[in-house]
Amino acid sequence: MHHNQSSTSNASADAGAYASFLITGDAVSPEFWTQYFxxxxxxxxxxxxxxxxxxxxxxxxxxxxxxWGVSSESAVESDLLEPHLRYLIARLGLPREGLKEIVQQNGAKVGFSCFWFNPSGNRVPDVPNDIRSIIEAMRGTIEIDEYR
Incomplete structure (x- = not known):
């Protein structure tokens, strides 16, 4: 997990990232998920x-x-997605036994929504395989919105 820091002053102006873990659905009860997590x-x-x-x-x-959603935006300072995703996984205690079933029973969907600011177009978002596996095990999705 290395990235080029040769243009540090430019890097911060040209970079930005954060991630949110979202549970969505017509029957989603924020109180339930607040208690659960x-x-x-x-x-x-x-x-x-x-x-x-x-x-x-x-x-x-x-x-x-x-x-119901939690974000890494104010907690993690990194222009890479991986630290944001790892923060959310740790904060939420993922993977969790039975989460996939509870989500399905509630007719809900889970996923990570990522913001990726990349005006120069010279960076590639990083989602490691172990994180992809956790998301897939929950039948979740990962969405990356890239802004140039």
Whole structure:
């Protein structure tokens, strides 16, 4: 896990990454997942109800689906995805016995949503095989949104 640091001043201006672990679905109950993981989510939406915006204000629109999510954005400083994903896996205690079944019983989906800022186009996002295996075992997905 090495990356070129020869242009350090440029690297920080040209780099950025974070990841979020999301559980989504019409029947998702943020309270249930908060209890299950014993973690206060960064994002919680109940379908059909107003929700807190990042500004702290309540949304005028109602939630289109349920969502429970935690992010690495304020906890990890790295322009690589791997440290963000490892942070979330450790924080959530993944893999967890029975998680896949609970998600399926609730008609929900799990996944990692990643932000990848790469304006120069000279970096490649890194998702190690062991992390891919954990995600696949949960029948989860990993989505990488690259911004140039």
């Amino acid at each position: 014993q973690i206060t989510p960064d994002t919680a939406i109940v379908k059909g109800k107003s929700f807190a915006l990042p500004s702290g204000k309540s949304s005028k629109a109602l939630g289109k689906t349920g969502l």
